[in-house]
Amino acid sequence: MRQSRVYPYLLLAPAFFLMFAVTLYPTLYSLYLSLNKIEKGRMTFIGLKNFQTILGSSDFWESLRLTLIFGFFYITLTLAFAFVMALLFNRGLRFGGIYMTLIFIPWVLSDIVSGVVWRWMFYRDYGVLQNLIGPLFGDKTLINTPAGAMGIVVAASTWRAMAYVMLLLLAGLQTIPRDVYEAGAIDGSTGWQAFWHLTWPLIRPVTLVVIVLLSIESINAIGMFLAITEGGPGRSTEVLSLHMWREALQFFHFGYGAALAVVMFFINLVLGVVYLRFMQTESSLGAA
Amino acid sequence: MKRVFALLSLLVALSLMGACGATPEPQTIIQTVEVEKVVTKEVEKVVTKEVEKPVEVRVTVEVPVEAKVNPIVMWASYDLTDESNPPSVTLRQTIATFEATTGIKVQYEQVAWDQLATKLAVQAQSGGDMPDVVETSSQHALALINAGALMDITDMAASSPWIDQINSSEAQACVIQGARYCVAADIRGGAWYYNTADFPNGWPATIEGWLTEGERLKSQNKYISTFFAGRHYGAVELTWGPWFYSNGGSIFDETGKPDWASEQNVQVVETMRELLARGYIPETCFTGDFTAGETPWVDGTAASVRGGSWSFLFIPGLKEKIEAGETQLGVAPSFSTGKNYVFLVGEGWGIAEGAKNPQGGMAWINFFMNPQILAQWASQHYGIPTIDEAFKASAFDSDFYRATARNLSENGIFIEASQYYVESMTKLAETLQELMLNPDMDIMKALQKAQDEIINRYFK
Numbered sequence A: 001m002r003q004s005r006v007y008p009y010l011l012l013a014p015a016f017f018l019m020f021a022v023t024l025y026p027t028l029y030s031l032y033l034s035l036n037k038i039e040k041g042r043m044t045f046i047g048l049k050n051f052q053t054i055l056g057s058s059d060f061w062e063s064l065r066l067t068l069i070f071g072f073f074y075i076t077l078t079l080a081f082a083f084v085m086a087l088l089f090n091r092g093l094r095f096g097g098i099y100m101t102l103i104f105i106p107w108v109l110s111d112i113v114s115g116v117v118w119r120w121m122f123y124r125d126y127g128v129l130q131n132l133i134g135p136l137f138g139d140k141t142l143i144n145t146p147a148g149a150m151g152i153v154v155a156a157s158t159w160r161a162m163a164y165v166m167l168l169l170l171a172g173l174q175t176i177p178r179d180v181y182e183a184g185a186i187d188g189s190t191g192w193q194a195f196w197h198l199t200w201p202l203i204r205p206v207t208l209v210v211i212v213l214l215s216i217e218s219i220n221a222i223g224m225f226l227a228i229t230e231g232g233p234g235r236s237t238e239v240l241s242l243h244m245w246r247e248a249l250q251f252f253h254f255g256y257g258a259a260l261a262v263v264m265f266f267i268n269l270v271l272g273v274v275y276l277r278f279m280q281t282e283s284s285l286g287a288a
Numbered sequence B: 001m002k003r004v005f006a007l008l009s010l011l012v013a014l015s016l017m018g019a020c021g022a023t024p025e026p027q028t029i030i031q032t033v034e035v036e037k038v039v040t041k042e043v044e045k046v047v048t049k050e051v052e053k054p055v056e057v058r059v060t061v062e063v064p065v066e067a068k069v070n071p072i073v074m075w076a077s078y079d080l081t082d083e084s085n086p087p088s089v090t091l092r093q094t095i096a097t098f099e100a101t102t103g104i105k106v107q108y109e110q111v112a113w114d115q116l117a118t119k120l121a122v123q124a125q126s127g128g129d130m131p132d133v134v135e136t137s138s139q140h141a142l143a144l145i146n147a148g149a150l151m152d153i154t155d156m157a158a159s160s161p162w163i164d165q166i167n168s169s170e171a172q173a174c175v176i177q178g179a180r181y182c183v184a185a186d187i188r189g190g191a192w193y194y195n196t197a198d199f200p201n202g203w204p205a206t207i208e209g210w211l212t213e214g215e216r217l218k219s220q221n222k223y224i225s226t227f228f229a230g231r232h233y234g235a236v237e238l239t240w241g242p243w244f245y246s247n248g249g250s251i252f253d254e255t256g257k258p259d260w261a262s263e264q265n266v267q268v269v270e271t272m273r274e275l276l277a278r279g280y281i282p283e284t285c286f287t288g289d290f291t292a293g294e295t296p297w298v299d300g301t302a303a304s305v306r307g308g309s310w311s312f313l314f315i316p317g318l319k320e321k322i323e324a325g326e327t328q329l330g331v332a333p334s335f336s337t338g339k340n341y342v343f344l345v346g347e348g349w350g351i352a353e354g355a356k357n358p359q360g361g362m363a364w365i366n367f368f369m370n371p372q373i374l375a376q377w378a379s380q381h382y383g384i385p386t387i388d389e390a391f392k393a394s395a396f397d398s399d400f401y402r403a404t405a406r407n408l409s410e411n412g413i414f415i416e417a418s419q420y421y422v423e424s425m426t427k428l429a430e431t432l433q434e435l436m437l438n439p440d441m442d443i444m445k446a447l448q449k450a451q452d453e454i455i456n457r458y459f460k
Helices: A002-033 A049-055 A058-091 A096-108 A111-121 A128-137 A146-173 A178-186 A191-220 A223-228 A240-250 A254-287 B002-014 B065-069 B086-102 B113-126 B138-146 B154-158 B168-174 B207-218 B233-246 B263-277 B290-298 B318-323 B358-368 B371-380 B388-392 B399-411 B421-437 B443-458
Strands: A036-039 A042-045 B032-041 B055-064 B072-076 B106-110 B133-137 B183-195 B304-308 B327-330 B342-350
Touching (some): A049 A254, A058 A146, A178 A191, A191 A254, A223 A240, B072 B113, B086 B106, B086 B371, B113 B138, B133 B358, B168 B183, B168 B342, B183 B318, B233 B342, B318 B327, B342 B358, B358 B371
Antiparallel strands (some): A036 A042, B183 B342
16 A cells, blocks of 8 residues: 555656756756856856846836747737638639648748848848838838838748747637527527637637747747847847747846846746636536 | 746747766876977978978977876867868868877867857856867957856966967967966967959059049949948947057056047047948948958959958859959058058967866867977968968968058057956947947937946946
């Protein structure tokens, strides 16, 4: 009896050890690091000074503002396009498999590879898209303007994430039983009414999951920014994660960089809690 | 609760960094022996890439006994298996000769050039195993010292055979606040290359000349020049810094604080805005990366390019055009002081803080700072060796090297030192990029704001 109570823990031990080694320890170490300053190789405990510096830093607030702007457009556009595509695929398309494969290509490419291609497409003298779209914006080099650079990163990120989000939404759509729509049709629901009163309520939990995933992704986004703008022009696309990367790995301010990572961690945590609240509300509504 | 735990685990997995490792015990010198050995070594001729007859390299290296016990770990950016790259071949041969001469084995690790400083700093911070000797540039020295990654080798170097032979530029590159943190094997610097056919009136050495020639070349649908002046701090080192100095401005004051908001610096930005607005220089200079800044010259739309003495290695067609006499080395445009400044950088070796075998690392540096090895190495990088005797080698017997050496010695300038060099220079580069791309921005206000931000964060 005693042996059987210990046995599950023994089985869990390797996984727990692995989790501790690769997840918990680095996190705790980062927390510790965020309370220190490293200068000339010496680590000095400075308490919450790094966080104080962060809160007083205009660079931090500017990066946070840029992250929120990026997140808003990225999440909205990705969801909108992915939703439309998921609805189309759910209705059944001719050559759907081919379209699906094509749409999935960006998702399997790395951030850096697709980002570099996007950057090239917006070079002034050689960029294909710059030459097509540039004239619509007074022949400005879009990637050289703050709004244009952010727009390009949003477009590239949306283009890349769309397929994955579409797949999640499509999976949600396909769980809706046909007879729900048939019952709606008997009650005289039109296409829009069917979407608004049947499809949307049933797919809302999946959409919430997607929103939380995209939110966390937008807070942590770095690859596309590095590959396309590197944070420029000026600091106009230096989002939080890029700001952290530069502080830690370009300026070697490891303590300050770790403090920024902790701040990002808490932002993600808040998003997670909001998501859980939503889910609980959804569950209780469903149960009622 | 399970959900909270699951979510926490997910968030935790998305975050942060960390590593662990043991800090090596310092070693003490027990005994010093002198090893003298004559070795035969093949030396490739640099410019022609033809293999010369094997030459005798007589090397005297003092190697402490305990340094011979352990191998040395070396980090450098060269692929030792690359037979087509002369510096790789030279390094491989030099390592073999070093091992044969001193009995110290070399454990070589290739690290990409742009990752060397980062990897070294991260390794130092995390307490990981440090290399004994590492390829180092004076550009990164200050940041690495701040990260505790470079060892103060003043005492070890004091008794080195090369210490009395190196020139003053080397000390400027590697001696910081009286302490030596690296040893520069060669000095490289910024260089302007122009197509002779595009400048029938000769190369304009002043900024006023640029405005005149810029107008003439524009009528031929050509930019007068192209260069990198983007948001990387290298843009300040290579492009903006020398221009500010030439106009009587500066980047850091004597205490290392930013000194950007000056009329002299504003005038330089105004002039560059004028050149850009008139279409004399391409916008790519301020927006692209290092390569993008050179592209207009490669594709023939720019009549000159600012690179470095090393540009033969990176700009396609440059070497061929120089050899054919179609392209020549010019000087940087001068501003109000009349000086044609170019940026200098020292490239060489350093010993990592926490190295297990620093004496072995020093033995490598002593071995490497031999005039014959230095000549071969420096010429393959199109740099000027830091020991003058090495510059007498036949590899440097060309108009290019004579002109380069003259240019660097007459016009070369190191950026002033600052404890927060990279942070400050990056901020300045970003601000200058914004100023160039947004002509409505007030130059003085922007420079003042950037300067104040750096001072408030780091110097108060």
